[in-house]
Amino acid sequence: MAIIVDSETRLVVQGITGREGSFHAARNKAYGTNVVAGVTPGKGGGDVDGIPVFDSVREAVAETSPNTAMVFVPARFAADAIYEAVDAGIETVICITEGIPAHDMLRVYNYVYPRGVTLVGPNCPGVLSPGKANVGIIPAEIFREGNVGLVSRSGTLTYQIGHELAQLGVGQSTIVGIGGDPVVGSSFLDVLARFERDPETEYVVMVGEIGGAEEEKAASFIEAEMTKPVIAYIAGFTAPPGKTMGHAGAIISGTAGTAQAKKEALEAHGVRVGTNPTEVARLVAEVVGART
Amino acid sequence: MDLYEYQGKQLFARFGIPVSEGKLASSPEEARAVAEELGGQVVVKAQVLTGGRGKAGGIKLADTPEEAARRAEEILGLDIRGHIVGKVWVEKASDIAKEYYLSITFDRGEKQPLLMLTTEGGVEIEEVAERSPDALARVHVDPLMGFQPFQARWLCFTAGVADPDEQKQVIGLVGRLYDAFVGADAMLCEINPLIVTPEGEVKALDSKFTVDDNALFRHPDIAEMRDLDAGEPQERLAREKGVTYVKLDGEIGILGNGAGLVMSTLDVIAQVGGRPANFCDLGGGGDAEGVVDALEVITSDPQVKGILFNIFGGITRGDEVARGILEALDRMTIELPIVVRLDGTNAEEGRAMLIEAASPNLYVEETMLSAAERVVELAGAR
Structure with a gap:
């Protein structure tokens, strides 16, 4: 099972002839992901690492029947690429691109959401289901197969926590990077709900950071709807208000979106929050150990 | 990217939102010249990227060009919450009958722009939200549908803007502010206070304008507004x-x-x-x-x-x-x-x-x- 990507994934890579696109398409393919097509307007007919390239997603769909699209298109054209994928009937779109204007994403989100499409990202490292499929830029060698679902707004911080878990012998069902932008497709809540339904996932680690109120919403959801244990981590306790901390979405606006408020909300709903990545891994190992 | 008040007002004017006539000055002499050109009473306003300017002595009235120069001298170089004042905005003073508040924020949680209007303007909006939340009218706009006038009418009725002529002006102004919000890829457009003059004219007396850094490639003119000397x-x-x-x-x-x-x-x-x-x-x-x-x-x-x-x-x-x-x-x-x-x-x-x-x-x-x-x-x- 796992969530979002697995052995049933048939991937089309939009922006496959770019530097990043070609590099990661080849990596994903080498991992075992079924990469069936690439799209770059004007470059149809060629191939990248044996992957056929088409001019449009519609053609790629007609010829190779992908069910998932990965977007590596530059920021100013990325919204267009997401619409194109959705228009061609793709059910799952994973957008890696960083720097997409927030208003573009506002419109994309409001278009995509009622159509039942799963959008992950943008500004995210992608989704990895160890042993099944890797769609994105997550270094798969850090992770191992297991029963812990991992969902995070950050890339390297996720790798850090995955690495610490691996050292304690704990593996993952799926790792989902939801992205660091103010508007992302799948929220913590969407991904938590999927993990709750996924029979392969028994525990969940949620990695949040300053900005917005998605962690607070997730906190109430966890208490009300989830039977599986969730361990959380929040980054940015020392972040000053009004400053963007690397991720466009990581900003404390006035007094809203602080790490302290998120931690308190999670704890108030019975979710344990580790104070640093090492402690998070230890807490997870403790819970996993206690249940096995 | 946060804009200075005067930059925000320039954008407001571009989208047809009424603002007072004024000019920028970086020395007392320049302030005097601007005051002379404008004529009558002026207000000298510190241009810094932070709030609380009034309380810090960064906004002062002047009746004559000489007084404008003296006020500018007092304000230039002031430290307002860690921001040193390097420029002042000198504009025609306005008579104020009423002070409202109007804003559009980028509501990340709802993933829609949020319009807010209250007739209790001129103070920190957080104060109003806490003290009398019912006075703060709020409505979300579906970004695919875009702003519709009924939403501004709803804001006016809910906030208690009763005068028909005022309503008409506010409804038009909300639409233009939404155009500015979308047109400039803003994360925030705030007018506090939005004033009504004794003659019944509605206009923006201040501006708070934040533009999405990721969208600056679409707005080279706004990108150029960045003050390279500001900050640490x-x-x-x-x-x-x-x-x-x-x-x-x-x-x-x-x-x-x-x-x-x-x-x-x-x-x-x-x-x-x-x-x-x-x-x-x-x-x-x-x-x-x-x-x-x-x-x-x-x-x-x-x-x-x-x-x-x-x-x-x-x-x-x-x-x-x-x-x-x-x-x-x-x-x-x-x-x-x-x-x-x-x-x-x-x-x-x-x-x-x-x-x-x-x-x-x-x-x-x-x-x-x-x-x-x-x-x-x-x-x-x-």
Whole structure:
């Protein structure tokens, strides 16, 4: 099972002839992901690492029947690429691109959401289901197969926590990077709900950071709807208000979106929050150990 | 990117939102000339990217050009919440009968723009929200449908804007503010106060305007409005060099790869009793060029007493990052203690390279926690 990507994934890579696109398409393919097509307007007919390239997603769909699209298109054209994928009937779109204007994403989100499409990202490292499929830029060698679902707004911080878990012998069902932008497709809540339904996932680690109120919403959801244990981590306790901390979405606006408020909300709903990545891994190992 | 009041008002004017006539001045003489040109009573307003200007003495009335010059002299150079006033905006003074508040914010949670109107303007909106939440009319706009006039009518009825002529002006103004919000890729457009003059004219007396950095490529004219002299000197240097950097006020300089990991590193430094001097994200890479640029920015802060590298190798391999760090240290002289924590892909090779280099001020640690403890200890000893 796992969530979002697995052995049933048939991937089309939009922006496959770019530097990043070609590099990661080849990596994903080498991992075992079924990469069936690439799209770059004007470059149809060629191939990248044996992957056929088409001019449009519609053609790629007609010829190779992908069910998932990965977007590596530059920021100013990325919204267009997401619409194109959705228009061609793709059910799952994973957008890696960083720097997409927030208003573009506002419109994309409001278009995509009622159509039942799963959008992950943008500004995210992608989704990895160890042993099944890797769609994105997550270094798969850090992770191992297991029963812990991992969902995070950050890339390297996720790798850090995955690495610490691996050292304690704990593996993952799926790792989902939801992205660091103010508007992302799948929220913590969407991904938590999927993990709750996924029979392969028994525990969940949620990695949040300053900005917005998605962690607070997730906190109430966890208490009300989830039977599986969730361990959380929040980054940015020392972040000053009004400053963007690397991720466009990581900003404390006035007094809203602080790490302290998120931690308190999670704890108030019975979710344990580790104070640093090492402690998070230890807490997870403790819970996993206690249940096995 | 936050805009100054006068820049926001320029954008307002471009979208047809009424504002007072005025001009920018950076010296008392210029303020005098502007006041003379405008004629009559003027208001001299400090241009800083922070609130609380009135209370800090940054907004003053002047009846004559001479008085405008004196007021400008008092205001220029003022320190308002850490921002030094370098420019004043001189505009025609307005008679105020009523003060309203109107804003459009980018509501991340609802993923829709949020319009807010209240007749209790002129004070901090958080105060109104807390004291009398019912006075604050709110309505979301579906970004695909766009703003519709019924939404502004609803705002007026709910907030209690009763006068028909006023309503008409406010409804038109809300539509134009929405156009400005979308047209300029804004994250925030706020008019506080939105005034009604004794003659019944509605206009924007102030502006707060934040534009999405990621959309500046569509607005070269707005991108040019960035004040290169504003902010901390280290942040200016970082902007020039293209380094992702935020100045903080501690003594431990921090570099890492990935925003989340760097934020987490700052927190760990605080947990072990240190204070981070900055946030600095090297991004995906870790090449010598990027490391040199980042180190130049970090060491330009005289408060820094120790430096911590926290690198997690993913696609970027640990040995490549180590090579980048060593090359960077070869090209510049740093006497501060430098602690490097390298983990992930090819970390062992990377660590071995760093240890072999045997620089007297270079320390290699295996975990994030031990590295944080080490750098705080070394910095404390200085």
